[in-house]
Amino acid sequence: MQFARSEVNGWQxxxxxEGDQLRVIQGDLFGQHHFTDARYPISSVKILPPTQxxxxxxxxxxxxxxxxxxxxxxxxxxxxxxxxxxxxxxKGVSCIIGQGDTVILPTESDYVHYEGELVIVIGKPxxxxxxxxxxxxxxGYTCGNDISSExxxxxxxxxxxxxxxxxxxxxxxxxxxxxxxxxxxxxxRINGKETDRGNTSGMTFGCYETVSRISQxxxxxxxxxxxxxxxGAVAALKPGDVVDVEIAEIGCLSNIVAAE
Numbered sequence: 001m002q003f004a005r006s007e008v009n010g011w012q013x014x015x016x017x018e019g020d021q022l023r024v025i026q027g028d029l030f031g032q033h034h035f036t037d038a039r040y041p042i043s044s045v046k047i048l049p050p051t052q053x054x055x056x057x058x059x060x061x062x063x064x065x066x067x068x069x070x071x072x073x074x075x076x077x078x079x080x081x082x083x084x085x086x087x088x089x090x091k092g093v094s095c096i097i098g099q100g101d102t103v104i105l106p107t108e109s110d111y112v113h114y115e116g117e118l119v120i121v122i123g124k125p126x127x128x129x130x131x132x133x134x135x136x137x138x139x140g141y142t143c144g145n146d147i148s149s150e151x152x153x154x155x156x157x158x159x160x161x162x163x164x165x166x167x168x169x170x171x172x173x174x175x176x177x178x179x180x181x182x183x184x185x186x187x188x189r190i191n192g193k194e195t196d197r198g199n200t201s202g203m204t205f206g207c208y209e210t211v212s213r214i215s216q217x218x219x220x221x222x223x224x225x226x227x228x229x230x231x232g233a234v235a236a237l238k239p240g241d242v243v244d245v246e247i248a249e250i251g252c253l254s255n256i257v258a259a260e
Contacts, residue, residue, distance in 0.1 A: 004174035006045040030222035049098040050142050050175045051223035060087040062229025063202045088214055095169035103257045104167045109151040112237050115230035116188035116245035119144035120207050121175050126220040134208035140177035143245045143253035144227050145170040176250040181207040189244040198231020
């Protein structure tokens with residue numbers, strides 16, 4: 001089942017996706033709710049980011065292929081070692097945008113790139129859970145784009161500007177609840193041309209282990225989001241580009257790029 005968060009005439013609600021229509025849900029998606037008879041064509045509503053999370057997490061260098069692309073001049077042993085290190089970090093919720101929203105390139109950035117990824121959507125509070133129990137705490141999955149940049153802050157060891165600048169967190173278009181995350185294709189396209197393709201089977205730390213590891217120290221709450229890493233190569237974005245992240249079982253997250 002797919003759940004979308006949308007806005008119609010200034011009114012926000014969750015809805016279930018039924019073909020080319022949304023059927024409005026009344027109540028709390030993460031608690032008690034029921035379907036109403038109200039329906040809207042998807043083309044007539046604004047699709048919002050699928051949740052309003054309290055925290056937005058990411059796992060870096062979670063695919064060996066991505067490690068190899070990102071870190072030049074390293075031998076196979078170094079790449080293998082780096083690929084075995086769990087690297088979670090926090091991406092500010094203020095950077096989240098949704099389907100069709102615009103990615104803004106900051107004036108200070110001289111290189112901004114995409115990272116198409118599968119995103120975990122937490123369904124209920126999770127604290128110190130096992131990987132085996134993790135599926136019980138996951139509502140579903142969506143598409144994400146971990147926009148990243150370089151600029152005048154090259155020597156800054158933190159990621160707060162590189163990863164959390166405004167609009168650097170596209171997520172959507174909706175949540176798919178019936179997805180086995182262990183082997184799905186992630187495809188990124190720029191202006192309709194495929195630039196990267198990978199499969200979640202290549203993750204070093206799978207979705208269930210990722211949720212478990214983060215929950216050992218941080219309580220995850222309903223609606224929280226976790227980016228699970230980019231599977232391969234990345235490339236620079238420029239004003240006017242349209243970047244699509246497609247996961248066939250979920251849908252396609254599409255955003256246009258503009259200069260600040």
